Amino acid sequence: MRLLKTKNLLILAFLCLNLTSCTFMNNSSIVKNIKAAHQLSSADEQLTDLYEKKLTMQRKSAFEKLNIMTSFDSLATDSAKAAENKDREYKTRLGFYRNALTSAWQAKNWQSINVFKGNAEKLCNEDAGFDKAPRDCWMIRVIPNLAGLDEENEDVTKMVHASAQVDIEEANKLFGKFVFNMNAIIASLPGIDKSSANEALGEHVKLNAWKALCGQMTTLVSTLFPKSSEKNQAVCAIQDYYKELKSMKLRSDPPIGCSTRVLPDPQNAGCN
Numbered sequence: 001m002r003l004l005k006t007k008n009l010l011i012l013a014f015l016c017l018n019l020t021s022c023t024f025m026n027n028s029s030i031v032k033n034i035k036a037a038h039q040l041s042s043a044d045e046q047l048t049d050l051y052e053k054k055l056t057m058q059r060k061s062a063f064e065k066l067n068i069m070t071s072f073d074s075l076a077t078d079s080a081k082a083a084e085n086k087d088r089e090y091k092t093r094l095g096f097y098r099n100a101l102t103s104a105w106q107a108k109n110w111q112s113i114n115v116f117k118g119n120a121e122k123l124c125n126e127d128a129g130f131d132k133a134p135r136d137c138w139m140i141r142v143i144p145n146l147a148g149l150d151e152e153n154e155d156v157t158k159m160v161h162a163s164a165q166v167d168i169e170e171a172n173k174l175f176g177k178f179v180f181n182m183n184a185i186i187a188s189l190p191g192i193d194k195s196s197a198n199e200a201l202g203e204h205v206k207l208n209a210w211k212a213l214c215g216q217m218t219t220l221v222s223t224l225f226p227k228s229s230e231k232n233q234a235v236c237a238i239q240d241y242y243k244e245l246k247s248m249k250l251r252s253d254p255p256i257g258c259s260t261r262v263l264p265d266p267q268n269a270g271c272n
Contacts, residue, residue: 047099079097100116156216221235
């Protein structure tokens with residue numbers, strides 16, 4: 001028993017050396033920090049496992065699909081609650097918020113995303129979070145916009161299949177949301193590229209922007225908008241986003257088949 005206790009203390013001492021707040025072996029905050037870090041690691045593993053299950057969701061039963069989405073939602077709630085604990089280390093709290101937002105995004109819980117993002121962004125700005133935890137803070141910044149694009153894609157699909165009679169006011173409102181989220185994503189990409197965040201993050205964000213641009217939003221403009229000044233403005237906006245994404249240093253090129261050729265001629269639309 002004594003040998004086991006000694007071994008556990010040696011493990012704790014090793015972990016302690018990797019924690020900047022570590023001062024005394026009997027400091028209870030050290031144990032709490034180690035426990036919180038382990039909880040975050042477990043939450044991230046759970047998120048990865050759920051995402052892998054979601055990738056094969058089409059082959060699952062309705063009950064299994066519901067269970068996966070409910071699990072994402074529960075994980076989001078638990079991680080957000082863990083992030084609110086001010087006794088935990090700063091970077092650990094940011095990690096929990098990143099997990100919460102990602103889980104809520106996968107659960108398609110747009111309301112939770114709006115609730116979480118305010119506190120998460122505030123925490124990132126409190127203590128140089130974009131320098132101390134660049135991956136987490138950049139994800140916290142862009143996930144609400146990526147989720148917004150997903151929500152808009154779903155709305156376009158519903159609108160296309162709902163009726164041949166399109167509500168132009170609703171179409172304009174939907175395109176306005178798209179513009180808001182695309183502007184935010186494009187504004188964030190240079191910062192992600194220059195930061196020490198994982199390079200794959202920038203590629204993933206840009207790829208999601210491409211998919212939204214060349215997918216449902218092009219469908220919205222080309223099939224739903226009537227021939228009007230609103231359509232011309234939307235055509236020009238999509239052309240501008242296409243050019244801007246193409247000009248960025250990140251490696252992601254437009255996906256195969258991604259083109260604005262289905263749109264009316266930009267010159268005829270009065271684009272610059």
